[in-house]
Amino acid sequence: MANTTMAAAQIFGISRMRQHQAAPTLIMCSNTAKGAEEFSRLINTGCKLVGCGSAVPSLRVTNNDLAKFIDTNDEWISTRTGIRNRRVLSGKENLTDLAIEAAQKALEMAEVDPKDVDLILMCSSSGDDRFGSAPVIQKALGCKHNPLAFDITAACSGFLLGLFSASCYIKAGGFKNVLVVGADAVSRFVDWTDRGSCILFGDAAGAVLVQACDIGEDGLFGFDLHSDGDGKRHLISTFKENETDDASSENPSMTSFPPKSSSYSYLQMNGREIFKFAVRVVPQSIEAALEKAGLAGSNNFDWLLLHQANQRIIDGVATRLEVPSERVISNVANYGNTSAASIPLALDEAVRGGKVQPGHVIAAAGFGAGLTWASAIFRWG
Numbered sequence: 001m002a003n004t005t006m007a008a009a010q011i012f013g014i015s016r017m018r019q020h021q022a023a024p025t026l027i028m029c030s031n032t033a034k035g036a037e038e039f040s041r042l043i044n045t046g047c048k049l050v051g052c053g054s055a056v057p058s059l060r061v062t063n064n065d066l067a068k069f070i071d072t073n074d075e076w077i078s079t080r081t082g083i084r085n086r087r088v089l090s091g092k093e094n095l096t097d098l099a100i101e102a103a104q105k106a107l108e109m110a111e112v113d114p115k116d117v118d119l120i121l122m123c124s125s126s127g128d129d130r131f132g133s134a135p136v137i138q139k140a141l142g143c144k145h146n147p148l149a150f151d152i153t154a155a156c157s158g159f160l161l162g163l164f165s166a167s168c169y170i171k172a173g174g175f176k177n178v179l180v181v182g183a184d185a186v187s188r189f190v191d192w193t194d195r196g197s198c199i200l201f202g203d204a205a206g207a208v209l210v211q212a213c214d215i216g217e218d219g220l221f222g223f224d225l226h227s228d229g230d231g232k233r234h235l236i237s238t239f240k241e242n243e244t245d246d247a248s249s250e251n252p253s254m255t256s257f258p259p260k261s262s263s264y265s266y267l268q269m270n271g272r273e274i275f276k277f278a279v280r281v282v283p284q285s286i287e288a289a290l291e292k293a294g295l296a297g298s299n300n301f302d303w304l305l306l307h308q309a310n311q312r313i314i315d316g317v318a319t320r321l322e323v324p325s326e327r328v329i330s331n332v333a334n335y336g337n338t339s340a341a342s343i344p345l346a347l348d349e350a351v352r353g354g355k356v357q358p359g360h361v362i363a364a365a366g367f368g369a370g371l372t373w374a375s376a377i378f379r380w381g
């Protein structure tokens with residue numbers, strides 16, 4: 001029973017150090033062979049990250065390019081944000097193709113055949129189709145058995161919520177190979193005349209393959225997940241009816257039908273509030289995730305990998321957590337804020353560049369619109 005309780009504690013993300021105090025009581029309600037099999041899977045299954053990939057658009061836009069049409073300059077942008085370049089979709093490029101490329105690279109690294117993928121989670125708030133793009137990725141990859149594929153919308157926290165969802169599907173649902181894709185094209189809905197926001201964002205896609213394994217090899221150690229709708233007003237792109245459209249009905253009892261044509265507003269952001277929010281909640285969240293993982297303390301992980309929003313936010317969080325800059329992963333200078341893509345894009349570069357090695361432990365955090373914020377402590381490989 002002690003082993004069962006410990007395994008259950010791991011499944012529910014309870015600290016390894018406090019399992020004896022906090023493990024929930026599990027009551028086995030089924031005495032059928034099937035029930036026993038499911039119970040055994042629940043307590044014996046772990047999951048680990050075995051592949052990653054990324055893709056970015058070909059068009060590179062520098063700070064000096066932006067200064068040609070808005071009142072800004074390279075000095076202001078690079079000092080206040082650390083950003084020097086961003087990639088922006090152009091011509092015939094689209095976000096789904098970037099997501100497919102990133103997913104293909106993750107499968108290749110993991111040496112997993114597309115026919116063995118049994119779930120695709122596309123984390124995005126700016127997809128090519130408002131009904132979601134995950135099934136298109138599934139078809140393009142050649143996943144022959146029509147595995148489940150759907151989208152998750154949670155802005156810049158989307159990828160880590162996808163990672164958490166993948167672990168739940170694997171541990172509780174019996175899924176074996178789950179692709180988590182983070183992809184966003186915020187360039188589509190920023191106001192390119194608003195120098196307070198447009199300088200921050202870029203487009204990209206990143207992906208990881210999360211695979212079921214024995215509980216002893218489990219590489220997802222702890223999560224901390226939050227949202228606060230009260231702060232939503234600080235970062236929005238809301239649905240609105242077009243005021244110029246005069247499609248009112250001739251029937252006076254139905255003056256508001258049929259609805260006017262509609263669209264989403266440009267991204268509107270209170271940068272200072274988002275900045276303060278991030279620097280306040282992210283260190284707390286990472287500390288909570290480390291505690292749940294049984295790894296409290298800044299020396300119990302190898303790399304700090306934050307959502308790439310602003311180098312000053314990354315530095316501020318690293319300082320609060322007492323993590324030296326050599327252990328901080330950052331590529332915000334080259335890509336800007338790519339929303340749900342930023343963490344898997346930076347992870348992929350760090351893995352392929354040889355920084356992150358198999359066995360390294362990463363403390364990651366995403367934060368943004370919603371407001372949402374999420375942290376994860378995981379091992380690479």
Ligand code: UT7
Binds near residue numbers: 071367
């Ligand atoms: O995924 C989460 C997404 N959002 C974020 O991460 C946003 C977090 N916030 C930030 O990164 C920063 O707040 C910004 C980079 C957006 C702005 O930096 P800031 O240091 O907070 O600047 P500020 O908004 O307080 O503006 C300072 C000054 C203002 O001029 P005055 O009023 O002092 O004369 C702005 O008008 O800088 C001016 N300014 C600019 N100047 C040149 C604002 N944007 C620009 C610009 N170029 N692009």
